Amino acid sequence: MQLPDTISRISRFAFLPALMAVAPVVSAEPAKFTVDSEHFSMAFEIMHIGYAPVIGMFREVDGEFVYDEATGDLNSGTLVFQSDSVFTNHKKRDDHLRGEDFLNSAKYPEIVFTLTEFESTGENAGKVTGDLTMLGQTNPVVLDVTLNKSAVYPIGHEDFTLGISAETILKRSDWGMTYGLDSALVGDEVRMRFGFEANRDSGWF
Template structure:
């Protein structure tokens, strides 16, 4: 019986030793305002119009030993658009642009993640905006990871991407200098 017990323990230990480690799951820390989604677009080729989405949530999986297995899922309340100008925000939420009455939500779901080995990566995914889904590429930089003062563990990343307004059915003519929207994403996640 003792030999059989030792065999079971040895088999269990061997199984645990050969079982691959899986990525940790994180929830994006929007409650602590440690994440943001900001945008900018050229204003007449003269300056930048900037804004943000104040309400969103999401999660991601990340393992430093296997970053290429990373996954991200983000949901955005498009009605929370804020460019610090109430009348402009009303226009941007209207039918000429985001049409938030018809499409109040946007989302991003990653499809692949390629680590470049230097703290940067390229993430591909599907962005859904105004009911239209298109692939986008996000240039990602790892900011850091580690224990927090409250007994948790966090990981943070930043990213940038851009897309053409017309790709998502926004045909309002702002002039040739204002056809592309640039997004900057800062994400801090708390490990579940």
Template sequence: MARDRFFRVVPAAWLAVVLLAPAGASAEPRRFTIDPEHFHLGFAATHIGYADVLGLFLEGGGSFVYDEEARALSDLRVTVEAASVFTNHDKRDGHLRSKDFLAAGAHPEITFVMTGAEPASETAGTVTGDLTLRGQTHPVTLEVVLNKAGTYPYNDNYVLGISARTVIERSRWGMTYAVENGWVADAIPITIEIEAIRE
């Protein structure tokens, strides 16, 4: 699909109007499933001011409903396995899984559930939702862009390519280790890159 057919997020109330519009006014909403082989959730954390530690969560997935003609998004849910955190250092990864950080044993899943959305332009928008981490839930806003939509050149999958960005303060979820002394940053930039396949 040409780049002028971009992803545009629409609030749930607007989506209801679209779905109640006369026949032929919009394409049928379709469910898209995130391809786990093209799911990347990365983060950065400043370490004692010297440099950023870069990390990934290696296991995650989810799905959403999208009406391409109306550019209307709904029912987005993403789940990430907390224990899949990876920073290329075994001891540090073990510490991140501990109660000082992710508490992965007691709370194995991190979830994001969409609650609403707003268009910013023909190419981008924001998606708000509830982020549950360490058993605590707080709202988060993602800046979202649709990079490309179309059929893969080597198979029949119809795919949306999406980028999202946000910054969270980990202390809001009770992750206060090394915040007071400034050894590990509280504000953590999050980068999400996904490809989602139409069912």
């Protein structure tokens, strides 16, 4: 028996939810993201003669990484800081930081962090292990990372964008930066905090 056209159309639409339920789910694939240098902040904090911390930042950075949103896997990635872009809002101190006692920017213009491993520690959180190269020496560093948001950017470029926060503590002496340690003028521990946006490259979908 042939159903009336109206009933036939209803029957076909009724099957759609069932078909969608058994249809294979298409997962996202790893995509390359580039750090938006206009929306990047990196602050460091180090104690000065035991009185108060000095807070500074690096103002020039480039970076990229590969991230799979479906699995939460963070793969190969690199951040490159220009060491002479250090800024603590004090010219004489900044010039000293760029000199041989600290960053030696003339000889070592770049500070490079290269991702080696990622471990998920919860929803939208994880630990990133990487190699930090500074002053010609390389040591492992572990960062606590939080994915704040992942969505199409609402204004401007309208690319798919990740918002990320990260922090770590390291000892500058591990890289041979020992100025002021014996006299307790400058602390050894450096607290670092990152906040940045990264945009998915248009060639990746």
